[in-house]
Amino acid sequence: MPKVEEIANYAQTSAQKIGIEKFDIYGSLIDETSAEVFGGKPKQVEAANRSTVIVRVWNKDNLVGVTTTTDVDALGLDLALKTAYEASQFGVKENIPDFSPEAKAPTADIKIERLPQAPAATLIEKLIAAEKTLMDAHPAIVAVPYNGIGQQDVERFYLNSEGALRQESRSYASIYLYTKTEQEGKKPRSAGAIKISRSLNNLDIDGCLKEAAKKTISHLDYKPIKTAQYRVVFSPKAFLSLLGAFSNLYNAQSILDKQSLSTPDSLGKQIASSWLSVYDDALYPDNISVETFDGEGTPTRRVPLIEKGILTGFLHSVGTAKRMNAQPTGNADLGAKVSISPNYYHVLAGETNGESLSLDKAENVVLIDSVQALHAGVNALQGSFSLPFDGWLVNNGELTSIDSATVAGDFLKLLESIIFVEPEAEVTPRGVCPRVWVDKLSITGE
Structure with a gap:
């Protein structure tokens, strides 16, 4: 991917030529390699390079047009800006989106390394060895039908016509192992584990094996439970x-759409036991997929959602924050329309009684x-x-x-x-x- 400064120059040149005064662009590029095995042999090996670029353009009537492209060169951005500009005449006239007021604010100073990827052959070798080790852990384990190992490089950027420029990249690797058992007179049982790390060298494959084996063996002698x-x-x-299934509880867009268990007046009310505190914390130190800004360019942060059982915050985009007289929280996903999602949960004990x-x-x-x-x-x-x-x-x-x-x-x-x-x-x-x-x-x- 070109540097964000180069992309901004391409976009600014095209915008001036077309007559566009206001625009923003968010993009991501994912380079990944993954493998699956079965019976000691490769089952599937994939390598992919995917890019998504979202372009928004405001016309002179302040209506917004949105388009997507996979190209960030001068020709691709020129075409995307033209398409978005043409689409802007059909833009919504209520709750029109705008730039984030924090699009140029400093982001968290977090060093995110992009590490070199290992060859696909190395992935296959490690996964075959893991499959064999897991099947040898107990006679009842006859297969590991669901397994995978992969590595990803992710690059993201955001820019707008007012001079906002952001770009970051990261790497991570992951493995999952799920078993199948067979015992005479017993139903097949399954269990598994997932591990994720910043690189293949640091990936806890041994820990994944031990957890999957321990859970599988513990499920062999099952019994019915009384209702x-x-x-x-x-x-x-x-x-x-x-928490994820009921995230509408603190999703500001869901609340405004009346598709939530909360209302705007729910803030400050006791909704849970005082034992519970929940935060959305994209910057948590152990978050492998840390992101320092969202799709609108807003810096991510630690957002208190529930503190000692009291609903203390909502997740906001720029649009919902404006409508609810709040600040954007760095949880916006840019697309044909702006959506909101949690970044990374942090659950801990709130008020304890000893x-x-x-x-x-x-x-x-x-x-x-x-x-x-x-x-x-x-x-x-x-x-x-x-x-x-x-x-x-x-x-x-x-x-x-x-x-x-x-x-x-x-x-x-x-x-x-x-x-x-x-x-x-x-x-x-x-x-x-x-x-x-x-x-x-x-x-x-x-």
Whole structure:
């Protein structure tokens, strides 16, 4: 990708020629290599170079036209600007988007390295070795049907006609391993793990193997669970899945569209147990996919969403911030229209009462490792969910895998029913989060 200064010069020259006074451009380029294996042989190897550039143009009536392109050379930008300018006559006349007031403000001073990628042959070699090691971990593991290893280089930039210029790049690598078991008289069971790092050399493949094997083996001797209400402990991955499924709770665009569990007046109200605090923190030190600015050029930051159970903030774009008399938070995604999404969750204990709970001493507690079917089992507008899950029944530290079961409830009631947030957090690709204890939830077994 050319330097952002070169792209800005191309765009400025084209804009002057066309007669465009106001425009902005956001772009990203992804260079990735990935591999999958099966039975000790390569199953699929892919290499891709993808680019997306979004161009917005304001005409003399302040209406906006938007187009996308994959070219950032002079010819590609010239065509994109012309197309966006022609489209601007059909632009929306209400809540017209504008530049971010922070598009030229300093971003966080974070050193993000772009590291060289390893050859595809190295990826295949490491994944074949991981597959063999995992299958040798227990006689019941007969395959690792879902697996993958990959590496990505990502470059992003933002510029506008008022002189804003931003560009950053980063690298990361990832691996996932999911097993399949077969035992006589037993259903096939599956479990897995995911690890992510800034480079292939630092990727914790051994940790991924150990976690996948441990979970798989723990699910072999499964038993049915009685349908009842149980005290439930959510793993970091499971709790973050629920937070993401109900993110309309603090998404300002959803709130303005009346597609949310919150209203503009919800700020400052108690919506959860005082045990819970939640932040959106794109700049968290262990966030491998850290980004210092969003699609509108706004610097990212730590945004308090829930503090000690009180709803303290919303995620904003430039447009929603203007309509709600707030500041943009660096959560905008640029496209045909501007959308909003969380960057990276940070969940931690809020106000504690000195109580401490432990699975080593717990009785008849359900530990949920992961939830499935979020696309079908969540009604985000009503706040309800009914989701199949993988997990264990825990008695004094002894884990018994649970046969097919679902967990159901109301998300707001779940937040109110949190009785403990453990002090030790786990870093995941989606956020950093500890295990979260909820007093009573409905579990339906077979």
